[in-house]
Structure formats: structure tokens, C-alpha cells
Amino acid sequence: MTGLPRTIAQRKLLPGPAETTTHRDALPPLADDPLALAPVCASCPKLCAPTCPVQGATGRESVAPWRISAVVRDSARDGWRPETLHAAASCTGCGACTHACLPGVRLPEQSRAARAAAAAEGVLLPAAATMRDRITTTGSPRPADAYADEFAAGAVPTAGTALFFGCTVQTHRAEVGRAAKALADAAGETVRCAAGEICCGAAAADLGLADETVALAESCADQLAGVEQVVVLSPGCARMMRDYWPRLGIAAPRVVTSVEWLDTLLAGGGLQPREPDGVAVAWHDPCTLARLLGVVDAPRRVLAALGLAVREPAATGLHTRCSGGGQAYPAVDATGAAAVAERRRAELAVLASPVVSACPQAERMLSGDAEPVRDILEVAAERLLGPRE
Amino acid sequence: MVTLADDLRGLLGDFAVRDDPVERRAKARDCWPRLTMRERAGETLPMPDVVVRPLTTDEVVAVYCYATEHRVPVTPYAGGSGVVGGAVATSGGICLDLSGLTGLVELDPVSGTATFRAGTPGPVAEDAAAAHGFTIGHFPSSIMCSTVGGWVAARGAGQLSTRYGKAEDMVVALEVVLPTGEVWRTRPAPRTAAGPDLWRLLAGAEGTLGTITEVTLRLHAAPAERRFGGWLFPDLRAGVEALRLVMRTGARPAVVRLYDELDTSIVLGGQGLDVGPGALLVAAVEGDPRLVAAEEEIIREVCASAQELGPGPGEHWWSHRYAVSANLPRVLAGQLLGPHGVADTIEVSALWSALPGLYDAMKASMAPHVAVVLAHVSHCYPEGASIYWTIATDAADEAEAMRRYDAAWHAAMTACLDHGGSIGHHHGVGVARAPWLAAELGTGHDVLRRVKAALDPAGIANPGKLGL
Numbered sequence: 001m002t003g004l005p006r007t008i009a010q011r012k013l014l015p016g017p018a019e020t021t022t023h024r025d026a027l028p029p030l031a032d033d034p035l036a037l038a039p040v041c042a043s044c045p046k047l048c049a050p051t052c053p054v055q056g057a058t059g060r061e062s063v064a065p066w067r068i069s070a071v072v073r074d075s076a077r078d079g080w081r082p083e084t085l086h087a088a089a090s091c092t093g094c095g096a097c098t099h100a101c102l103p104g105v106r107l108p109e110q111s112r113a114a115r116a117a118a119a120a121e122g123v124l125l126p127a128a129a130t131m132r133d134r135i136t137t138t139g140s141p142r143p144a145d146a147y148a149d150e151f152a153a154g155a156v157p158t159a160g161t162a163l164f165f166g167c168t169v170q171t172h173r174a175e176v177g178r179a180a181k182a183l184a185d186a187a188g189e190t191v192r193c194a195a196g197e198i199c200c201g202a203a204a205a206d207l208g209l210a211d212e213t214v215a216l217a218e219s220c221a222d223q224l225a226g227v228e229q230v231v232v233l234s235p236g237c238a239r240m241m242r243d244y245w246p247r248l249g250i251a252a253p254r255v256v257t258s259v260e261w262l263d264t265l266l267a268g269g270g271l272q273p274r275e276p277d278g279v280a281v282a283w284h285d286p287c288t289l290a291r292l293l294g295v296v297d298a299p300r301r302v303l304a305a306l307g308l309a310v311r312e313p314a315a316t317g318l319h320t321r322c323s324g325g326g327q328a329y330p331a332v333d334a335t336g337a338a339a340v341a342e343r344r345r346a347e348l349a350v351l352a353s354p355v356v357s358a359c360p361q362a363e364r365m366l367s368g369d370a371e372p373v374r375d376i377l378e379v380a381a382e383r384l385l386g387p388r389e
Numbered sequence: 390m391v392t393l394a395d396d397l398r399g400l401l402g403d404f405a406v407r408d409d410p411v412e413r414r415a416k417a418r419d420c421w422p423r424l425t426m427r428e429r430a431g432e433t434l435p436m437p438d439v440v441v442r443p444l445t446t447d448e449v450v451a452v453y454c455y456a457t458e459h460r461v462p463v464t465p466y467a468g469g470s471g472v473v474g475g476a477v478a479t480s481g482g483i484c485l486d487l488s489g490l491t492g493l494v495e496l497d498p499v500s501g502t503a504t505f506r507a508g509t510p511g512p513v514a515e516d517a518a519a520a521h522g523f524t525i526g527h528f529p530s531s532i533m534c535s536t537v538g539g540w541v542a543a544r545g546a547g548q549l550s551t552r553y554g555k556a557e558d559m560v561v562a563l564e565v566v567l568p569t570g571e572v573w574r575t576r577p578a579p580r581t582a583a584g585p586d587l588w589r590l591l592a593g594a595e596g597t598l599g600t601i602t603e604v605t606l607r608l609h610a611a612p613a614e615r616r617f618g619g620w621l622f623p624d625l626r627a628g629v630e631a632l633r634l635v636m637r638t639g640a641r642p643a644v645v646r647l648y649d650e651l652d653t654s655i656v657l658g659g660q661g662l663d664v665g666p667g668a669l670l671v672a673a674v675e676g677d678p679r680l681v682a683a684e685e686e687i688i689r690e691v692c693a694s695a696q697e698l699g700p701g702p703g704e705h706w707w708s709h710r711y712a713v714s715a716n717l718p719r720v721l722a723g724q725l726l727g728p729h730g731v732a733d734t735i736e737v738s739a740l741w742s743a744l745p746g747l748y749d750a751m752k753a754s755m756a757p758h759v760a761v762v763l764a765h766v767s768h769c770y771p772e773g774a775s776i777y778w779t780i781a782t783d784a785a786d787e788a789e790a791m792r793r794y795d796a797a798w799h800a801a802m803t804a805c806l807d808h809g810g811s812i813g814h815h816h817g818v819g820v821a822r823a824p825w826l827a828a829e830l831g832t833g834h835d836v837l838r839r840v841k842a843a844l845d846p847a848g849i850a851n852p853g854k855l856g857l
Contacts (some may be wrong), residue, residue, distance in 0.1 A: 043425045043718040045470055046534035047711070059442050059488055060407070061469065062415035070428075071411070077431075087411045100533070102712065103719055387711050 025345055034109055041069035041105055042260035048097035048107075053322035054090055054329070057339035063090035064157075065097040065107045072114045080118035087333065088114040091114045092340065093206075093327030094287035099318070108292075108327060113248030117207025127331035128207035135212045139219075141203045142167055161189060162227040162253070164241075166234040166360070167203055173360040176233055179381035180258065186385055198223055200232075202240035206328035214248055221250045229254045230262040233377070235288035235295075235359050236326065242293070257289060258377055263298040266305040274307035274383055282311045282351040284344070284366065284373065285320035299376060306383045311351040321347060323362035330365070341365040393461065393758025394439045397483070400451045401443060405489075407575070408439040416440050416484045419471040419487070421821060422733045423794065425721045432788040435477070437464060437484035444489040444600045446564065446572060453599070454482060454570035457482045457847045463568070464851050465596040467539050470531035473819030474542060475595040479853045487538060489600060493517040502561050502577065504605040507538025514606075523608035529815075530711060538601040544593040546815035548710060551636075551769045552643040552675070553609060555815060557592040564603035565591050568845040577605050585814050590840060595817055596843050596851035612675035615643070616685055617703025619629040620695040621667040625649045627695070628668045629766055629774075633689045633741045636771050640684045642671035645769050646706065649748075652763040652779070660712065662705045664698060671703045720781055729790040731759065732781040735801050736814040740773040743809035748776055753801035755780055758793050768814060775814040823856040 009248040049055065049066035055064040062071075068088050075084050091111035098106050119128060123322050125306040163184065168219045169177045201217035217240070224230055230253045232238035250339040256264075263273040283303060296317050303310050324330065324340030345366050348355050355373040357363050394408035407413075417434040418424035424434060443449045456463045469476055477700030478484050487508040494504040498521055505514050510531035518525050529535055530546040535545065540556035541563070547553065562577035565588075575588045588661035591601055622628035628647040635645065648657060653669040670692065674684040689697070719725045722731035739747045748764065755762045768775035780797050784790035802825040805812050812829050813822055829832040834856065841850075841857050 041722070043420060043422075043721055045420055045531040046468065049468065049534035050510055060412060060415075061440075061486070062409075062412040064415070067415045083409060083411050092646075103722075103724070247440070 003285070012141055037249065041066045041073075041103075044102065047100045047102060048105075050095040051100045053094060053096065053324065053340045053343065054092060054336055057324070057343050058090075058091075058333075058336045062087050063336075065091075065101070065105070068107060068111060068114075069105055072110055075114070076117070076264070078237040080114075080121050080123040082123060085115065085118040085123050085125060088118070089208075089332045090329065090336065091327060092287070092324060092337075093292075093323050094322035096287070096319075096322065097293045099291070101386075105268060111206060112208070112327065115206070116210045117208075119208040125170055125328075125332060128209055128326065131204060131207055132209055135204065135209070135216070139197050140213075142171055159229065161231060164198075164200070164230045164232045164237060165223075165236040166232065167199055168360040168364070169233050172364055173375065174364075176375040176377050177361055178376040179375070180231070180233055182279060182381050182385055183262070183265070183271065183377065187265050189265075189270065191193075200237045200240045201244075202236050205240065205244070207331070214250075215251050217245055217248060221245065221252065224253055225358065227253045229256055231256050231258060233258050233375075234361065235286050235293060236361065239288050239292055257293065257295055257298075257358070259289065259295055259299045259302060262302045262376065262380055266302060271384055273305035276304075276307045276309065278309070278337065279307070280309040280311055280353045281356045281379070282348050282353040283316070284323070284348060284355055284356055284357040284362060285316055285318075285363045287326060289358055290320050291318055300375060302380065303356070306380055307355075308379070308383070311353050313347045313351060315347060322326045323359075323365040325359075325361040325365040334350050337365065392458075393483070396455065396459075397433040397439060397441050397452070400455060401441060401448050403450040405442050405444070405448070406439060406650065410436075411614075412440050413437055413484070416466055416469070416486070416607040417477065419466075419469045419819075420472060421472050421474040421477070421819065422718070422721055422731075423791075423821065424474060424477065425718070426731070426787070426790060426794065429721065429723070430791075435479050435481065437478035438481045440484045440486055442486040442489045446490070446566060449485070449487075449490075449566045449600060450570050450572060452483060452485060453566055453568055453849075456849045457845075460847050462849050463596075463600075465538075465542070465600045466529070467536040468510065468534040470529075470539060471543060471817060471819060473813075473817050473821035475817050475819030475851075476539075477820065477855055479820065480848070485596075485600060487536065487600065487602075490538075491536075493509055494603060496521055496523075496608075498523075501608040501610075502605055503608055503616050503668055504562070504603055506603055507536060507658055509537045511535050511540075512538070518608050519607075519611060522585060522611050524553075524611045525606055526609050527556060527559060527560065528530070529635065530810045531728060537604045537606070541592050541604055542595050542601055543817035543819075545817075546768050546775075548767075549643040549675075550815075551645055551767070552641045555768075557589065559606045560588065560592065560604060561607050561626075562605035563588045563591060563601055565599050565601050567599040568847065572602075573599075588838060591643075595854050596817060597841060597857050598612035599850060605734075609821075610676070612643075614678045614681045615673055615675035616681055617700040617707065618672045618674075618685065618688060618692075619664070619673075619698035619700065619702030620670045620692040621664050621698055622647075622670060622695045623667055623669045625748065625766070627668050629741070629745055629748075631691050631695065632766060632774060635688055636769050638687050638691075638775075639771075640674075640687045642684055642688060643670065643674050643675045644703070644706075645767065646671050646690075647766040649764050651761070652765050655761070656779075657702075657705070658707070658711050662702060662745065664702060669695070669698075669702060670695070671706045673703050673707065715832060717779070717781075724780060726760075726783040727788055729784040730781070731784060731790045731794045732779070733794065733798075735778040736768075736775050736816055737773045737778075737801075737805045737810045737812060738768070738773060738814040739808075739810040744776065747805065747808045747810045750804045751776070751778065751801055751810075754804035755797045758782070758797040759766050760801060776810075777814075818855045820854060823854065826856045 093108035201213040204212040324337040330337040413436040462480040466476040467487040490506040490508040496503040555825040720730040
């Protein structure tokens with residue numbers, strides 16, 4: 001009887017997300033002038049307002065997408081100050097607002113470019129100053145002793161497929177890296193580990209360090225020279241390589257996310273699917289993976305091939321909600337990031353199932369004390385290879 | 390030295406109070422185009438001294454008690470969706486950010502009512518109702534950022550108001566915090582004869598008599614069916630007469646929007662809907678299929694002399710119904726009519742007998758000041774309707790832009806009062822219409838002053854709005 005759409009999203013009051021990312025049309029990520037990422041906010045009736053996880057969690061109008069855009073506009077004219085930079089950097093880069101914005105403001109890119117513009121004026125985020133010092137002295141964005149030993153130097157790939165671990169896996173989620181290696185071994189894939197102090201540059205870009213971004217990315221690209229395909233364990237790194245490296249004039253191998261890699265292995269017989277056994281998991285779509293890279297169906301196919309039933313939260317797929325961990329937001333406002341994560345954690349808790357994702361950073365943000373959020377690589381290794389020591 | 394912010398932190402805690410310039414500046418404007426123009430011109434707008442975000446009615450009470458005792462202005466602000474400056478702290482003081490008062494309190498499925506906290510955003514409220522098979526039926530262009538409390542405080546109207554009514558028609562009960570700190574909860578009842586409907590003082594008061602903290606709304610069954618139609622009339626007058634006849638039958642279509650010839654050509658034509666010269670009527674009927682069929686038949690019969698265009702124009706409008714609201718401000722952002730472009734909307738209302746003359750007079754009054762003056766007639770009632778004007782122009786510089794803008798508004802308000810209209814239908818008064826409100830209300834404005842003096846003896850409740 002009631003065939004009409006019910007929710008606001010179904011009624012298309014909010015424009016639906018594009019099927020695949022539109023962000024690849026963005027201008028260079030570290031443009032000198034953030035306004036080059038125009039149009040800036042046109043002061044519409046704040047179509048972005050209900051989409052922003054940061055505004056929703058903190059209740060602050062100053063970090064609403066429309067307001068950040070205005071801050072960028074004003075700061076381009078008046079110069080940057082620490083407090084305006086803090087506001088402009090209070091964006092997780094989740095991209096939810098960009099799909100609601102009819103004039104087409106791309107706030108994640110604008111926020112990132114704003115950080116670079118401020119840095120060019122000598123106004124740095126506190127975390128950026130620390131990272132700049134570290135890169136200057138060590139060449140690495142993270143402390144050397146933060147990297148898991150097992151991924152240390154000597155594992156640089158020279159051909160074929162490379163597993164690219166990224167900073168978060170190496171410094172906080174080594175078990176995800178181990179699972180990836182185990183799965184590759186089981187699939188008979190000859191892979192090399194792009195590990196050690198290799199950074200794609202995203203960490204520096206998120207903090208507005210333009211020169212450091214280019215240096216890190218070029219160094220990373222050099223170490224991947226000859227590799228045909230790179231399997232990237234963090235969506236943020238994948239996006240950096242796939243979407244931003246070309247705009248920096250840096251050639252990348254074929255970039256594949258870990259989910260897409262698993263999907264291919266399971267479909268092609270490299271890994272044998274498993275029959276369903278009644279186990280259910282809740283799936284959290286990472287914003288970058290789903291909304292910015294357009295990888296939505298693959299993780300569901302993978303989970304099904306692992307014999308798992310998938311429970312979806314209310315905000316899922318292209319409409320997924322942020323974990324608070326993107327675009328260095330935890331370094332900008334740890335309290336705000338925790339509040340964003342808590343809201344998403346509550347949405348997932350309703351499903352009463354173990355939560356699985358495919359973004360090591362999101363997994364860190366969403367993991368509770370009692371129930372860690374696991375990566376799809378860990379789950380795949382456990383389901384297909386059995387429990388590991 | 391103890392500051393206002395320190396005092397408020399003592400009352401509400403650190404997290405609820407912010408006095409940094411970035412946050413204060415974010416609250417310095419709502420969606421009033423004149424403020425956007427002033428910012429565009431490089432002006433620093435008046436800001437509140439502190440932003441306070443209570444999470445409970447008790448915390449709102451604490452703020453008002455403090456403010457009255459210390460004579461500090463309090464300006465309620467929730468979504469900041471207003472377009473007349475009603476939520477702007479023109480006198481500084483406290484910005485009372487109501488966005489923390491959010492969520493569904495109670496839904497009565499038997500009676501078809503739902504109680505929301507005042508800061509509940511429109512999409513959240515509508516989705517909560519939809520989850521139980523209801524609709525609020527309130528879909529303003531600002532729905533993404535406007536809130537339930539703001540709808541009532543400014544007497545808003547949604548795009549389907551012809552069927553579901555304006556915000557004040559949807560209210561069953563309110564919870565209000567008065568400037569002196571008392572909490573006033575009105576008794577929910579379908580109708581009552583227990584004295585005057587005092588809660589109506591708060592609907593449209595825009596925070597000048599206190600702050601709405603909870604709203605109980607009447608709900609409607611979610612529509613099972615929706616049908617669209619479109620007709621082309623030779624001119625606006627012929628279309629207005631058709632609207633009048635439809636409404637006099639007792640039909641309550643969800644949408645009847647009649648675009649004047651220019652609006653039909655520029656706006657709808659610009660969206661790719663080219664229907665030829667004339668005044669386009671788009672209609673939508675929704676609800677129980679039996680009523681839908683009857684209303685559709687009535688409209689078709691009344692519009693028989695016009696060119697029937699089928700459902701296409703209505704479906705087109707439905708799919709583009711937020712595009713104008715999003716694109717119009719692009720003029721102010723310098724994206725459509727040059728760097729000093731001007732655009733705004735002005736909605737008025739009138740009885741059917743006065744409406745055609747009012748249309749002619751207002752159009753003639755604004756035309757000398759701006760390049761584009763177009764309108765549509767919508768939000769229809771048995772006895773009259775709203776005229777929704779859109780004005781836009783380019784300008785040589787910011788000074789000329791402001792001159793043209795102010796002149797167009799002055800001309801519009803004056804012509805409206807002179808020709809039997811009401812100066813506002815659903816955008817409220819705020820600062821923008823304040824100069825003309827006394828003329829609109831007559832003795833009523835003095836009544837309002839006396840009520841204000843009684844309820845707000847310290848004069849702290851949103852000073853400067855409604856001409857108070």
C-alpha cells in the first residue's frame with residue numbers, strides 16, 4: 001500500500017552519492033590557493049549540515065562544512081591564524097558533505113589545501129611541526145622505533161605484486177600486515193612487502209606539509225619501481241597513490257585495495273571460499289574506501305565468500321558514517337575525533353555483532369575496550385587459514 | 390577578571406560554553422542574504438560574546454535566570470536557517486545554541502502526535518515519524534538545517550503546506566522557557582476552549598518572549614500515493630483564478646505552485662523544462678488513493694481551459710525542488726551575476742480578492758531597482774495564498790549592490806502594505822522586516838510590546854527583533 005520512499009535519504013532530499021568517486025576530478029591536493037578548489041560555499045540552506053560527523057558530534061557551528069569553507073575564503077584574503085587553521089582542519093575528509101553539496105564544494109580537498117596554504121604562510125598545526133622536524137632529521141614521518149620490527153628494512157619489492165602496509169599498520173596494527181602476508185602465501189602469490197619506513201605521503205599531506213609530501217611520495221614511488229601492482233592495506237594510502245600521485249606528477253603502479261585484492265583471489269580460485277556457518281558480522285564501510293574510492297560491493301562479496309552473514313548499520317555503503325580518524329583529525333582535535341567515533345560505535349553496537357572493516361585507522365578509532373574492530377584481512381585469514389598463533 | 394563566559398561555564402560546564410572568535414563568528418549570521426553581502430564586502434558582523442549550548446531544559450532555565458539577573462541579551466540559535474536575521478545576536482550577549490536539545494521524546498501512534506526537543510533537525514524529525522508510518526508533512530527548503538523549534542518560532546511553511554499546513558498549524562503543545570526562567574508547558578489537546586490559545590504568542594515570536602524547548606506536533610499518515618500534474622495558463626491571472634476555484638472546493642492538494650510568465654521561462658526553462666510562453670501550474674496530490682483520485686479530478690476539471698501538460702512538469706519540480714534554494718545563493722557568492730550579484734526571496738500573502746492587484750503593484754515597485762523580478766503563487770488556502778518573489782541583479786560594486794537590495798525590499802514592503810497584503814508569509818520578521826512590522830500589526834504591535842514587557846522585564850530576549 002505504501003510504496004513511496006520513507007526516509008529523507010530515500011526521498012532524495014539529499015542528492016544521492018555518485019556511484020563512483022567524483023573526487024578524482026579534484027585539483028591538486030596541495031594547491032597553493034585553496035580557493036582554486038572553488039566553488040567555495042555559496043551560503044545555501046546548509047544542505048551539508050546534517051551530513052558532517054564533526055559538527056554532529058561536537059555541536060560546533062565553526063566546524064560545519066559551510067563555515068569551514070567560509071573560513072578558507074576569509075583566510076585566503078586575510079591570512080591564516082592558528083585558530084582559523086584549527087577550524088579549517090577540523091575535517092575528517094569523510095566526503096559526506098560533498099555528496100550533499102549542490103554547488104559542488106569539495107571540502108576534504110579544500111581543508112587539505114587550506115592546511116598547506118597556512119603552512120606556506122608559516123602557520124602550522126602543532127602535529128605538523130613535530131612531523132616536519134622528524135622528517136627533516138630521520139626522513140620518516142613516524143618515530144623509527146614505532147615500526148614493527150617484522151616489517152623493517154630489507155623487504156623492498158622489485159617486481160610483481162607488492163603489499164604496501166602503510167604507517168598505521170606498521171605502527172599500530174601489525175596483525176593486519178601479518179594476515180595479509182599469510183593470505184598471500186596461502187594463495188601462492190609471490191609478493192614483496194613494501195614495508196619499513198616507507199610513506200606514501202598522505203600523512204604529510206594531511207598536515208599540510210607540501211614539500212615533505214612530495215619528497216615522501218617520490219621516495220615511495222622509487223622503492224616501488226618495477227612493481228606492477230601494489231596492494232594497499234589502508235584506503236587512505238590507496239587514495240593517495242591512486243588519485244593524488246598522478247596530480248603530483250608521480251607514477252604509481254596499479255593500485256588495489258586490500259578488499260579488491262581479496263575479492264579477486266576469492267573469485268579467481270587463489271583462495272577457496274567457505275560455506276556459510278551462521279556467523280554474522282557487522283560491516284563498517286570506511287569513508288575513503290566506500291565514498292571516495294567507490295569500493296562498496298567488493299567487501300560484501302568477500303564477507304559472503306568467507307561464509308559470513310553481513311549486518312548493515314543504518315548508515316552504510318555510500319552513506320556510511322565517519323569513524324573520526326581521517327585526514328589527521330585526531331591530531332587536530334583528539335576530543336572531537338573521539339566524539340565522532342563514539343557516535344559511530346553506538347550505531348554499530350545496535351547490530352550486536354563483531355564489527356569488521358577494512359581501514360586500520362577506522363578500526364583503531366572504533367575499537368572499544370572489550371570488542372576490538374577487526375580488519376577484513378584478519379577475518380579472512382582466520383576463516384580461511386584457521387586460528388593463528 | 391571573571392568574564393561572562395566564566396560565569397556560564399560555572400553554570401553549565403566547560404564543554405557547553407565557547408567564547409573563541411572562530412565559534413562566535415560562525416554564529417554571527419544566519420542565512421539572511423544581506424548578512425552574506427556584508428561579509429562579502431569585508432565587513433565584520435556583530436557577534437555574540439559567548440556561545441552556550443545547553444543539553445537540557447534545566448540548563449536553558451539556568452541561562453535565562455543568569456541573563457535576566459545580569460541583563461545580558463540572549464539570542465536563540467539552532468540551525469541558523471533563517472533568512473531575515475532573526476537568529477543574529479545584534480546586541481551581543483549570549484548565543485543560545487539549541488542544537489544540543491535534540492531527539493524524539495515521545496510518539497503517540499494512537500493520536501498521531503510526536504514530541505521533539507526543539508533543536509531536532511528536520512530530517513531527523515521526519516525520519517522518526519516515517520519510522521512509525523507517519524509524516525510531519527513539513528518540507529521547507531531549509532529542511533536540512535532547520536529545526537523543529539525554529540519552524541514554530543518563525544512560523545515556517547514547507548513546500549507541501551497547502552495540504553499539511555504551516556508550522557503553527559502543526560503544533561499540539563509546547564514547552565517554553567520564559568526569559569525569567571519559568572518553564573511553561575502547554576496542555577496537549579486537539580482543540581480547547583479553556584481560555585485563549587496562549588501558546589500562539591510563542592509561534593512567530595522568534596525568541597523575543599522566551600525559547601521553545603519542546604514541540605508536540607500532529608502527524609499525518611504517510612502518503613500511500615502521490616500523483617503529479619501540470620497545466621499552462623495564458624497568464625498569471627488565469628492561473629490564480631484556477632487556484633482559487635480548486636481551494637474553494639475543499640480540495641487540499643499537497644502542492645499547487647503557479648509560476649508567473651518570467652519564472653516559468655527563466656527558472657524552469659533554465660532547468661530544462663521548456664513549456665512555452667505562459668504561466669505554469671504544477672500540482673501534486675498525495676495521501677489515501679481515494680482522496681488522491683478525487684482531488685486529481687477536481688484539479689483537472691477546474692483547469693480544463695488550460696493546456697494540460699501531464700505529470701512531467703510536476704515530476705520535474707519534485708526532482709528539482711531544492712535546486713533553486715541551493716543555486717540562488719550562488720549569486721551572492723559571485724558565481725552567477727558577477728562579483729557583486731544580489732539575490733533574495735520575499736514572500737507575502739493576501740486574500741484572493743487582493744492577490745492579483747498585489748502582484749502587479751509589488752512587481753512594478755521592485756522592477757526599477759533590480760534586473761529580475763519573478764514570482765510564483767503557492768501555499769494556498771481557501772481564502773488566499775502566498776506570493777513568493779525572487780529578485781536578482783548585478784551591480785557595479787558592493788555599495789550599489791546594497792543600495793539596490795535595500796531599495797527593492799523597501800519598495801516591496803511598502804507596496805505590500807499599500808495593496809492589502811501581509812508583509813511575510815513564512816520567513817518571519819527578524820531584522821529584515823522589523824521596520825514594517827508596526828505598520829502591519831497596527832495596535833497589535835503595542836499589544837506585543839506590553840506582552841514583551843510583562844514576560845521579559847529585563848528586555849534580554851532576542852532584542853532588536855520584531856521591532857522590539
